[in-house]
Amino acid sequence: MMEKFLQQSVDTEEKFYRYEEQRLKIEDKRREAEHARELQMLQMLGQMLAGISSTVSQRSQSMPASPPQRANHRSYGDNFNYNAMTAALSPPIVIERSFSLHRTHSLKDMENIFQLVRNVIPPLTGKRHKGQDGRIGIVGGCQEYTGAPYFAAITALKVGADLSHVFCTKDAATVIKSYSPELIVHPVLDSPNAVHEVEKWLPRLHSVVIGPGLGRDEVLLENAKGIIEKSKVKGIPIIIDADGLWLISQQPSLIQGYQRAILTPNYMEFSRLYEAMLRDPVDSSDHHGCVLRLSQAMGNLTVVQKGERDLISDGEKVLVCSHEGSSRRCGGQGDLLSGSLGVLAHWAFLAGAEKTNGQNPFLVAAFGACSLTRQANHQAFQKFGRSMTASDMVSEVGTAFNKLFET
Numbered sequence: 234m235m236e237k238f239l240q241q242s243v244d245t246e247e248k249f250y251r252y253e254e255q256r257l258k259i260e261d262k263r264r265e266a267e268h269a270r271e272l273q274m275l276q277m278l279g280q281m282l283a284g285i286s287s288t289v290s291q292r293s294q295s296m297p298a299s300p301p302q303r304a305n306h307r308s309y310g311d312n313f314n315y316n317a318m319t320a321a322l323s324p325p326i327v328i329e330r331s332f333s334l335h336r337t338h339s340l341k342d343m344e345n346i347f348q349l350v351r352n353v354i355p356p357l358t359g360k361r362h363k364g365q366d367g368r369i370g371i372v373g374g375c376q377e378y379t380g381a382p383y384f385a386a387i388t389a390l391k392v393g394a395d396l397s398h399v400f401c402t403k404d405a406a407t408v409i410k411s412y413s414p415e416l417i418v419h420p421v422l423d424s425p426n427a428v429h430e431v432e433k434w435l436p437r438l439h440s441v442v443i444g445p446g447l448g449r450d451e452v453l454l455e456n457a458k459g460i461i462e463k464s465k466v467k468g469i470p471i472i473i474d475a476d477g478l479w480l481i482s483q484q485p486s487l488i489q490g491y492q493r494a495i496l497t498p499n500y501m502e503f504s505r506l507y508e509a510m511l512r513d514p515v516d517s518s519d520h521h522g523c524v525l526r527l528s529q530a531m532g533n534l535t536v537v538q539k540g541e542r543d544l545i546s547d548g549e550k551v552l553v554c555s556h557e558g559s560s561r562r563c564g565g566q567g568d569l570l571s572g573s574l575g576v577l578a579h580w581a582f583l584a585g586a587e588k589t590n591g592q593n594p595f596l597v598a599a600f601g602a603c604s605l606t607r608q609a610n611h612q613a614f615q616k617f618g619r620s621m622t623a624s625d626m627v628s629e630v631g632t633a634f635n636k637l638f639e640t
């Protein structure tokens with residue numbers, strides 16, 4: 234009797250899982266179709282606006298000219314004509330050349346960039362459902378490093394993402410879960426089919442951050458490589474940090490030319506990448522030139538060189554973020570930066586260049602994330618001084634965000 238009952242419940246459970254699997258497959262297909270439809274609509278809109286723009290420019294010869302655009306700058310949504318949109322929709326470009334090479338920025342220029350960051354932040358309304366403001370994936374976390382992926386993932390939530398996933402090794406997963414019930418933790422990164430396990434989630438992710446706490450184990454690096462390749466196929470914005478940058482310095486072609494990628498090297502990672510790409514040591518008398526050249530060599534993807542001042546370049550412009558932080562250099566600050574960038578890159582990408590006044594949305598996102606990290610650092614340092622840690626900075630992310638972007 235008991236045996237029969239147990240068999241029945243096993244059968245019922247199996248049936249349930251089969252249904253659930255089918256339901257998830259259907260849901261994946263629906264999301265992919267929805268994504269393709271949205272892309273098509275954006276392209277149509279781009280073409281319509283291109284038409285309006287050419288009519289406007291025929292009628293009005295006196296319209297102010299846009300700044301020169303990079304010839305090989307491929308925008309998100311590929312055929313989407315942002316130059317045309319800018320010409321048709323925007324007033325004359327406000328920030329023009331203010332971030333160009335070797336130019337000092339006025340306070341007004343800085344305020345302009347802050348305004349562009351504000352423009353891409355989705356409004357908080359009752360009309361949106363869970364997930365719409367960001368589902369971010371962090372790929373990293375191994376036996377040695379559990380803090381780094383946690384800092385990145387929790388920061389993504391504190392900035393305003395709705396869901397934050399961590400894809401880490403099996404032995405790191407329980408530890409990371411124990412830090413925070415808010416995170417969704419997948420113990421898959423050292424499994425034999427790791428790439429496939431992560432790939433299943435990609436249609437539901439808006440951006441991925443590869444590298445915090447990944448470590449340098451060959452198998453994990455190979456899996457990270459597979460995940461980067463799958464993410465590129467899906468056109469997902471990719472932030473590459475920490476050991477993800479180690480991988481890129483060994484195999485630059487993995488990300489070269491993918492303009493939806495942002496690299497966030499610290500001093501050491503920058504030197505490694507620069508030497509790998511330019512076959513020259515970094516010129517310490519020309520930081521601007523170096524970051525510009527590295528971005529160009531990587532195919533104009535966005536590079537954020539972290540340090541006393543964060544230098545951000547897409548191979549055409551260099552933005553400098555020297556927002557006040559502090560003199561405290563505890564580990565984990567770069568992880569906060571990459572987590573916040575995961576969210577801001579998604580928001581900026583979605584908002585498109587019309588919201589960033591024709592500026593590369595990833596440059597704007599990077600400036601926002603750098604300023605936010607420095608502001609959180611500043612606030613935490615005011616409270617804790619020398620004892621300040623990355624966790625103290627995480628607690629400041631909300632108020633720092635409000636102060637910079639919601640006032």
Ligand SMILES: NC(=O)C1=CN([C@@H]2O[C@H](COP(=O)(O)OP(=O)(O)OC[C@H]3O[C@@H](n4cnc5c(N)ncnc54)[C@H](OP(=O)(O)O)[C@@H]3O)[C@@H](O)[C@H]2O)[C@@H](O)CC1
Pocket residue numbers: 377378379380381382444445446447448475476499500501502540564565567568
């Ligand atoms: N709690 C956790 O789990 C955390 C885990 N983390 C994770 O650790 C992993 C390895 O990351 P990493 O940063 O230690 O490695 P890497 O960049 O190769 O640096 C190695 C050496 O480079 C140097 N160096 C660095 N910066 C420099 C500078 N500005 N100026 C000059 N030199 C500089 C410095 O050399 P030294 O001073 O020792 O001579 C340093 O020792 C990675 O997965 C990361 O995510 C961290 O996120 C922290 C929190």
Ligand SMILES: Nc1ncnc2c1ncn2[C@@H]1O[C@H](COP(=O)(O)OP(=O)(O)OP(=O)(O)O)[C@@H](O)[C@H]1O
Pocket residue numbers: 475498499500539540541542543558559560562563564565566567568569570603606607
């Ligand atoms: N010398 C400095 N002065 C002021 N702020 C700095 C300085 N160096 C780094 N920072 C701040 O810390 C952030 C992270 O840079 P850092 O070089 O610590 O990255 P990282 O080594 O990748 O960090 P992590 O410890 O997370 O691996 C920078 O974006 C900047 O805000």
